[in-house]
Amino acid sequence: MKFGCHVSAAGGVDNCPSRAQAVGAEVFQFFSRSPQGGPSPKLTKEIIANFQAGLKKYRQQAYIHAPYYINFASVSPRIRHGSISVIRQELERGSLLGASALMTHLGSSKDVGESLGTKMVTQGLIKVLKGYQGTCRFLIENSAGSGQIIGDTFEEIAAIIKGVEKVLGKNKIGVCLDTAHAFASGYDLRTPAKVREVLKKFDQVIGLKRLALIHGNDSKVDFKSFKDRHEHIGLGKIGLIGFKTLVGIKKLVQVNLIIETPADETRGDQENLAVLKKLGHE
Numbered sequence: 001m002k003f004g005c006h007v008s009a010a011g012g013v014d015n016c017p018s019r020a021q022a023v024g025a026e027v028f029q030f031f032s033r034s035p036q037g038g039p040s041p042k043l044t045k046e047i048i049a050n051f052q053a054g055l056k057k058y059r060q061q062a063y064i065h066a067p068y069y070i071n072f073a074s075v076s077p078r079i080r081h082g083s084i085s086v087i088r089q090e091l092e093r094g095s096l097l098g099a100s101a102l103m104t105h106l107g108s109s110k111d112v113g114e115s116l117g118t119k120m121v122t123q124g125l126i127k128v129l130k131g132y133q134g135t136c137r138f139l140i141e142n143s144a145g146s147g148q149i150i151g152d153t154f155e156e157i158a159a160i161i162k163g164v165e166k167v168l169g170k171n172k173i174g175v176c177l178d179t180a181h182a183f184a185s186g187y188d189l190r191t192p193a194k195v196r197e198v199l200k201k202f203d204q205v206i207g208l209k210r211l212a213l214i215h216g217n218d219s220k221v222d223f224k225s226f227k228d229r230h231e232h233i234g235l236g237k238i239g240l241i242g243f244k245t246l247v248g249i250k251k252l253v254q255v256n257l258i259i260e261t262p263a264d265e266t267r268g269d270q271e272n273l274a275v276l277k278k279l280g281h282e
């Protein structure tokens with residue numbers, strides 16, 4: 001398991017590999033466009049070459065985080081269609097850059113109810129992935145929340161994957177498991193036994209071979225609080241034991257872990273990564 005963090009793409013995405021290296025990240029994720037909206041910056045041949053040279057030089061793997069406004073179940077055609085085209089663009093851009101995968105949240109069914117919402121997401125993802133031949137893998141990220149948020153349970157994610165693959169064929173979709181989101185949504189990760197139980201459940205419902213990446217975030221909020229608040233590794237409600245267990249699981253040796261905790265006066269990325277590396281080697 002390799003450890004990394006989210007890095008800024010300010011000044012161009014080709015700045016990301018050296019920024020990741022500077023904080024001790026072995027892998028990293030970034031936004032290839034503004035997470036709030038607007039057109040994507042052009043990927044020139046030079047930017048692509050620089051980016052790939054950086055990956056090679058520092059032996060890194062890169063992941064792209066989709067923008068925040070994605071909602072495949074919005075009643076607004078502008079948001080719905082925008083979500084489809086942006087995710088497809090991001091997959092193609094990721095393939096050009098040599099990124100391993102792109103993860104996205106699916107959206108909220110607050111406009112339409114859960115059953116129609118799930119259908120809309122499935123239809124949307126079929127449009128995203130139809131004819132896609134790129135190398136950047138598509139990942140669904142589990143979300144934190146109660147009923148209206150789509151993708152907060154393993155069952156919901158599995159049903160969407162099944163619906164998409166029924167039409168497009170198998171093995172199109174992977175999953176990014178966010179530990180803080182899972183914990184807030186009712187998957188307990190506080191003890192070794194509980195961590196193993198959650199992974200067993202994941203394997204039974206989704207399949208462990210689909211687990212492509214872990215967003216390793218501790219949680220500021222309590223178990224089953226259905227809120228999304230990240231905390232530094234070991235300082236939140238999940239705690240060190242949970243992360244120590246997770247990073248020590250042999251079956252996950254090929255699965256990388258990326259932290260998404262904003263730097264503050266307590267810790268920055270470098271310190272969180274040092275904690276993880278220590279846990280991984282204990």
Ligand SMILES: [Zn+2]
Nearest residue numbers: 141178215260
């Ligand atoms: Zn996340």
Ligand SMILES: [Zn+2]
Nearest residue numbers: 181228229230
């Ligand atoms: Zn989050």
